[in-house]
Amino acid sequence: MKSALLFVPGALFGIGLLLSGMSNPAKVIGFLDVAGGAWDPSLMFVMVGAIGTFAVINLLVHRRAAPLFGGCLPGARARGAIGARLLIGSAVFGVGWGLLGICPGPALTDLATFDREILVFVGAMIAGMIVSQRVLGADVVPTVVAPASPPPQVAQSQ
């Protein structure tokens, strides 16, 4: 079962969330509360560390023709379309994230506290995802788009 090995990056991701403070809603609110006079910029460093690391690995992985388990790689560069769904969806997500300080990854690690609040949060989040996918017709992943094909004259050279 190759897919069972995806447990490993899932667990690593969770350790990253727990170590960085992303799984602590008070820490997240401390970052989002820029006007409170006690701003905690730590989460900027989470983003910098994660973006830098993934950017390098993404380039290295794309030296390969295919992933280890076969199939296709997405393009090394993403070309997401910017439309109403992207803007409205992001704004709606922003309200939800700001209200409580929990985004989807930390919700799944914090589920292990079995607190009533997080059980309700994850249930409502999954319900919202299903509404978005089934009722609003959203199942697009706009960041996964194949790179543009090279211009024809380049294809002729070499």
Place this chain on the structure above:
Amino acid sequence: MNWEAFTPWSALLGGVLIGGATGLALLLNGKIAGISGVLGRIFRPAPGDAAWRVWFVLGLFASGLVAFALYPGLGEVRYGLGLGGVALAGFLVGVGTRLSGGCTSGHGVCGISRGSTGGVVATCTFMAVAMLTVYLQRHVLGASS
């Protein structure tokens, strides 16, 4: 600035782990492991595409189980809202992330790393709106003192 709460090194290291985890997922099966997409598409899978998502989510959950057992203080999470507010926040997070096609990891980490303009626009939008929401909640409406 809150210098007592500021933890740049653990934040940076945690970020490196998050980026490494998404990189490992890309190397193994060629998927962009943004969490809202990983989770949401379990409920609308393409054939043969659900199992790895379930394992990835189980990995996230298991990291919490172990961490909260080893460090009980980590599991003492405080929520600033009652159950109704919690449900509303969760629902908005679910609808919004799937409508826009990503969350903090999908747009913020994977999208920006791969040079996606949409990822940058989405990240700036949800960060700005979340900051505005906290501002209104804390400093205008005074929901928490």
